[in-house]
Amino acid sequence: MPIITALRVQSRGEDRVNLYLDDKFAFDLPLICAAGLQTGQELSEVEIKALENKNNEQAAYDRALNYLSFRPRSAEEVRRHLVKSGISDAVVATVVSRLRQQGAVDDVSFARFWIENRERFKPIAPRALRYELGQKGVSQDIVESLLHAIDAEASAGRAAEKMVWRYRGKSRIDFRRKLGSWLYRRGFDRGTIHSVIDQLEAELDQSEPRYFASGLKE
Numbered sequence: 001m002p003i004i005t006a007l008r009v010q011s012r013g014e015d016r017v018n019l020y021l022d023d024k025f026a027f028d029l030p031l032i033c034a035a036g037l038q039t040g041q042e043l044s045e046v047e048i049k050a051l052e053n054k055n056n057e058q059a060a061y062d063r064a065l066n067y068l069s070f071r072p073r074s075a076e077e078v079r080r081h082l083v084k085s086g087i088s089d090a091v092v093a094t095v096v097s098r099l100r101q102q103g104a105v106d107d108v109s110f111a112r113f114w115i116e117n118r119e120r121f122k123p124i125a126p127r128a129l130r131y132e133l134g135q136k137g138v139s140q141d142i143v144e145s146l147l148h149a150i151d152a153e154a155s156a157g158r159a160a161e162k163m164v165w166r167y168r169g170k171s172r173i174d175f176r177r178k179l180g181s182w183l184y185r186r187g188f189d190r191g192t193i194h195s196v197i198d199q200l201e202a203e204l205d206q207s208e209p210r211y212f213a214s215g216l217k218e
Contacts, residue, residue: 001042029055060095076137123159128187156188156196171213
C-alpha cells in the first residue's frame with residue numbers, strides 16, 4: 001500500500017497541505033482533512049479515495065460559503081451554483097445538507113429576508129414576490145405562509161411614493177398613465193393601482209398645489 005512520505009503545509013495557504021505518497025506528490029487537501037494523517041502511515045486505495053472525496057466536499061463547501069457571503073441564498077440557489085461549477089450531484093447534495101444542518105441555508109429565513117428587502121427598497125406585488133421566490137426554488141408552502149401578512153395596497157403606496165419626483169410637472173393624465181404602467185409592471189392589479197393613484201393624487205393636491213402641469217384638475 002502507498003505510504004505517506006510527507007505532509008507539507010503550502011507556503012501560500014496555511015490552511016492547505018500537500019500530500020506525498022511514496023515520495024511523489026499525490027494531491028493537496030485542506031488542513032482539516034489532513035488531521036490524523038502522519039508520515040509513515042500506509043493508505044489503502046479505499047482510504048485514498050475517501051480522502052479525495054472529503055477534499056472535494058470541503059472545496060465545494062468552501063465555494064458555497066463564499067457564495068453565501070454576499071447575501072442569503074435559498075438551498076436551490078446554492079445547489080445551482082455548485083452544479084454550474086462542475087461539482088457532482090452527490091457532493092452537492094452532501095454540501096447542501098451540511099449547510100442546512102448548520103443553519104447557513106434556511107429557505108424560511110431566506111424568503112423572509114427577500115420579502116423584507118423588497119418591501120424596504122423596491123416594493124412589488126405579492127404575486128410578483130411569489131414568482132421571484134418560486135424561481136429561487138422556495139417551496140409554495142413557505143412562500144404562502146409569509147405572503148399572507150403583506151398588504152398589497154400599502155406596498156403599492158410605498159412604491160408609488162418613490163416615483164413622485166419623476167412625474168413632477170406632468171399633466172394629471174400623464175401622471176396617472178405613467179405611474180399606473182410602472183406599478184402594473186411590478187405586479188400590482190388594476191384595482192390596487194387606481195386606489196393608490198387616487199389617494200396619492202389627492203395628497204399631492206393638498207401638499208403641492210403646483211405639482212401637476214396645469215395645477216388644476218382635468
